[in-house]
Amino acid sequence: MRGETVAHMIKRLRKAKGWSQPRLAAEMCRAAGLPPESLTRQDVYRYEAGKRTPRDWLPALALALGEPLAEFEAALAPQAAQPATVADFLPEGDPLAPLKIRQGRRVGMVDVTDLAGRIHGLRLADDVMAGGDLIAPALRELRSAVKLYREGAHTGEIGRALLAQIGELAQIAGWIAADAGQQDEAERIYRLGLSAAQQAEDVTGVGNLSGSLAYMWANNGQAEKAVELARAGLSDDAPPKARALHWDRVAWAHTQAAQGKEAIRALGEAREALTEDHGDNPPFLYWVSQDELTVMEARVYTELHRPLRAVPILTEVLARYDATRARELALYLSWLAVAYVDANEPEEAAATAQRVISMSADVASDRTAERIKVVLDRLRDYDNVPEVRAVLDSAA
Known part of the structure; x- marks a missing residue:
């Protein structure tokens, strides 16, 4: 198909054969004359998600899928440009850098748990209240959490846990700020949260934050930048329900960028991810459901x-x-x-x-x-x- 990326090509041909991702991995290993463990389902997933380029595996792909090698090479050609990463969207410097001399109290896991409870309470309040009602308490909580991390004394493990919670708090605070019409403030908050989630190595949090910021950009006339950020935040290491939510936001970004085919594809990815959900999810995903995905489909x-x-x-x-x-x-x-x-x-x-x-x-x-x-x-x-x-x- 003309103009098709190699990621879309692999997925289309695999589905046309009725193969699963593990089956394609096995067929590629067989075609390359290599042991079955040389390629895994995760590798195929990354190829189809555009997170990794199968340059060395192109001949095996062509043989396994029965497609001319030239077709894969042609599909690969437009991908010379390096895709954006979430790091490209982080704020200058490090607004979360701990103070050299910390005068705050010792911070423990009980503080992290208390913060997580208040964040979840803020989310539940956002279900029934609007941004204009919640922006003040949300910002107070965020300032207090950052102060606790920067000034408090804590171990590396507690510090990472705090950063993950700051990232989650920044996501809901940014969402509230955007709903209150404070778009610039929301963007600063989202970027702060991205920095925290990155430092905490929380891929699910990074995805949620990048998807939220991309959603706001898509609604504010910055659709192309939204597509770039939303796709940069995708991770196959996030739980299925988180991936479903993120693909929904990718779909919305493509929609606002007038990229209908890509939007419909992303909706399909969201539905597929949700079918893999087994209930082991972070608390912030409580509201994600088949109905919510269906609403997004209708909006698209x-x-x-x-x-x-x-x-x-x-x-x-x-x-x-x-x-x-x-x-x-x-x-x-x-x-x-x-x-x-x-x-x-x-x-x-x-x-x-x-x-x-x-x-x-x-x-x-x-x-x-x-x-x-x-x-x-x-x-x-x-x-x-x-x-x-x-x-x-x-x-x-």
């Missing part, structure tokens, strides 16, 4: 102007969505309203838009406010329809 289809795919999916999922999560429900309904506009159903779009406006009235969220503007702007194409006119006049 909406942005790609495919309402016949988006409307049925959103209608079904939102009918059973938790009504206490008013902000998320209003946001997701906003995409349903836009999908109805694209489907030439202005009356349904107007009714859904009114629900979004009513639900958002007491929600201090910059994201819902921006989505209402998008919905109203799209409705103006049908301002001669009485139901639409009523919504537009009421909003004005």
Whole structure:
């Protein structure tokens, strides 16, 4: 397929044969005349994820998959440029450098556990409250955690555990700041968290933070940079549910960059990762579910102007969505309203838009406010329809 990367080519041909990744690894070893352990499923996964280039294995790939070697070489040619890494997005210097003379108290695992509990409480609060309500306590917690790490006396093990928690705290604090409309502050917080997670060697945290920052960039007109960061943060060492969430954010970045095929591929990766989940996940992934992935799929289809795919999916999922999560429900309904506009159903779009406006009235969220503007702007194409006119006049 013209313009296809070698990563996509390997995966497409493997699936066409009905092979698993371990099977392809075994077939490649056989084709190369090497022992079976010379290549593993993890190697094949990295090739397909674009994390590693199979240059030395190209002849064996061609033989195993029955494809001309020249085709693989042609697919490999555009990949000469070095992909970005998460390190390219870290802040200058080290804002987490411990003080040379530490005057703080001795820090132990009980402090790490207490911090983890407060972080989870902040996440649960974010489920039912908006960024404008939570930004102040979130920033207080983050400043306190950084102070504890920099000034406290702790062992290397405790220090790494603290850094991992600071990374997780920075992710939810950055999310809250973005929801409050403080985009610059959110970016600084996310970068701080990336630095902490990198130093803690927490690949799951790095993925969550890079995906969150990429998500914000994608929504702020920086889609190409978002794609670069989101893909840089991918790791096959993260648990399946974390990979599913990250692939969802990769899909969104590609969508905003008008790269529909890549977005659909990423959605497929997210679904595949979630099927591998066995429940052993960090606490912050409690909200990731098949329904959440389905909502993202529908949002992608909406942005790609495919309402016949988006409307049925959103209608079904939102009918059973938790009504206490008013902000998320209003946001997701906003995409349903836009999908109805694209489907030439202005009356349904107007009714859904009114629900979004009513639900958002007491929600201090910059994201819902921006989505209402998008919905109203799209409705103006049908301002001669009485139901639409009523919504537009009421909003004005």
